[in-house]
Amino acid sequence: MTKPGGRHWHAPDDLVARYADGTLPEAEAWSVETHVEGCAGCASRVSAAVRGTAAGAVLAGVRAAVLAPGAVPEPVVPVRPGPARVSGPSRAARLLWAAGPAVRGAWLPAVLGVAVAAPVLSYGAGFPGARALLLAVAPVVPVAGVALSYGPHADPLHEVTAATPGGGLRLALVRTVAVLAVSLPLLTLTGLLLPASGAPAAAAWLLPGLALALATLALASLVGCRAAAGLTGGGWLAAVAAAVAAAPGGAVTTRLAGQLSHWLDGAAAQSAWATAAVLSAALLTARRPAYDRPLRP
Incomplete structure (x- = not known):
């Protein structure tokens, strides 16, 4: 922590005591934790202050369970009583955990698969509508990432992290x-490598992708991340399919490119799309308090 003028100082005793008993306001508590x-x-x-409170016995039990044979190494930075945030792993490990599916799990291989499949389909198989197909799928990719990155299904300790100053909406936004x-640069670059064939510009999907991702976060506060992703991503794909089916004759890829041109x-x-975002x-801002408690599965 730093005083005006750049001089460093340490947390005063009264601040430590209020942090330990859980009465410190959220902004100051986050400052202490940082x-x-x-x-x-x-x-x-x-x-030491936390161990002296009623939460000390609970934290001691948690510590004993964590240090049991086969458990993770001992955490070294203290936690807030009640909903807690432990810090022991390296900064890189914490960033890896916070970033979510963008750097771990099956989501990244899936995005890479989409990015590779489109050029292969276009240049290897001679498919003329690869860009249109990519633009139809691309807005759903961030939605899928949001759905996989936050919520009880993504975090074993979701109930704990949602209640910490660094959790809740802040963590959801970091992962988004x-x-x-x-996804945005990777899929946009892929689109640039594909023949236009009447499809919109390769970057035309960026605002729709952002709007759908934000809409998913907003709806997640009501119905949970996976259900929200189903509504936004599934709604987009259903609308595209219905519009293509209702469009007058011609090849499916031609009709798809035409409909996407109208929409993008x-x-x-x-x-x-900017207004929708x-x-x-x-x-999402209005629903922010909902992220201070665990979301629905």
Whole structure:
């Protein structure tokens, strides 16, 4: 922690005591937790203060279970009483955990598979509508990443992390950014490598993908991540399929490219998606308190 003027200082005793008994406001508690990650002295003082509260016995039991044979190594940075945040693994390990499916699990191989399959389909099999097909699927990829990255199914300790200053919506947004940081450039670059064949520009799906991801986060506060992803991603795919089926004659790929041009190309279409993204963000902001407790499965 730093005083005005850049001088470093340590957490005062009253701040430590209020942190230990759980009465410290969330913003100050988060500041203390951030400070003790790099200050062994304050970490020891906070640990001692927490052990002296009613939560000490509970944390001692958790510690004993964690240190049992076959369990993970001992955590070294103290936790808040009640809903807790432990810090023992390296910073890289914590970032890996926070980033979610963008860097671990089956999601990344699946995205890479989509990125590789499209050029193979276009240049290897001579499929003329590869870009249109990619643009139809691309907006759902971030939605799938959001669905897999947050919630009880993604975190064994979801109930704990949702109640910490670093959990809840903040963690959901960190993982969503990681998902977007992987999928947006990768799939856009793939689209640029494919022949246009009447399909929209390769980057035309970016705003729809962002809007659907934000809408998924907003709806997740009501119905859970997986159900929300089913509504947004499934709704998009169903709308595309219905529009292509209802379009007048011609090859399926031609009809798909035409429908996507109506929905994605031009200032009007992109403005509509930008408006949808802003409205989704506003709804998500209004629903932020729902992320302070565990979401539905």
